[in-house]
Amino acid sequence: MFNRVQLIQSLMKQKNLENYLEIGVFNGHAFFKIKSKFKIAIDPEFRFDLLRKVGKTILNPYNLYNKYFQKTSDDFFKEDAPDLFSQKKIQISLIDGMHEYDFALRDAENTLNYLSNDGVIILHDCNPQTKVAAGTFEEWESNGNIGTWNGDIWKTILHLRCFRDDINVFTLDCDHGLGIVTKGKPENKLNYNLEEIHQLKYEDFNTNRKQWLNLKPAEYAYDFFNLMHL
Numbered sequence: 001m002f003n004r005v006q007l008i009q010s011l012m013k014q015k016n017l018e019n020y021l022e023i024g025v026f027n028g029h030a031f032f033k034i035k036s037k038f039k040i041a042i043d044p045e046f047r048f049d050l051l052r053k054v055g056k057t058i059l060n061p062y063n064l065y066n067k068y069f070q071k072t073s074d075d076f077f078k079e080d081a082p083d084l085f086s087q088k089k090i091q092i093s094l095i096d097g098m099h100e101y102d103f104a105l106r107d108a109e110n111t112l113n114y115l116s117n118d119g120v121i122i123l124h125d126c127n128p129q130t131k132v133a134a135g136t137f138e139e140w141e142s143n144g145n146i147g148t149w150n151g152d153i154w155k156t157i158l159h160l161r162c163f164r165d166d167i168n169v170f171t172l173d174c175d176h177g178l179g180i181v182t183k184g185k186p187e188n189k190l191n192y193n194l195e196e197i198h199q200l201k202y203e204d205f206n207t208n209r210k211q212w213l214n215l216k217p218a219e220y221a222y223d224f225f226n227l228m229h230l
Helices: 004-015 050-059 061-065 073-079 101-112 137-142 153-163 194-199 202-213 220-224
Strands: 020-023 039-042 066-069 090-095 115-123 167-172 178-183
Touching (some): 004 090, 004 115, 039 061, 050 061, 061 066, 073 101, 090 101, 101 115, 101 153, 153 178, 153 194, 167 220
Parallel strands (some): 020 039, 020 090, 039 066
Antiparallel strands (some): 115 178
16 A cells, blocks of 8 residues: 555656646655755745754655745745746656645645656645534634644635646555646536535535546555556
8 A cells, every 4th residue: 555655666667757746845844855856845935954854864865855945835836836847847746735625725736737747746634534524723723632633625626627627636545645646537426506615514525536536446556656566
């Protein structure tokens, strides 16, 4: 079964995808493991210091090439992305920032503007298993930040599948739900308007989970991306 880092590393190694963007880096758990000479980290508040950077560079020398942008992803795409991606397009992006519909949607659509034709976007936390995990950040905080918080990124997946004709979207049933976005004709589409999506509740999602997420077993990634089992 894949987790997000294993999937990224497999795509880089077997599909020759290199240029990497991560939104929501936090302590660098995923970011520092990636092997690429073009790595962009975005987070309004990195949770690591210089010593951790040095240690992670010793373990993975590719971290010498890291570029850090301590700001919101909205500001990054407004201020830095046009120049940064003028010559090199994004080939793999992990979106793992604020786990809320509107935030993740902006991150996905902004990333799509700079994604190469063979590029892959991975959205983390798309398949919450409980109502508590799928609540708002404020609700999670009010409960003492206990347990997993996935948020409602499932609505981002639903939105993209309703409104975009130029991308294919599905979700791998692993690692809290890995939403996969690639350029091309969609496998199928859904038909909800914005007001309907905003009003949907976790109970609606739980009833329609497989259809709305276009949920696939983790092994589907091997066939879709033509990957070898490692």
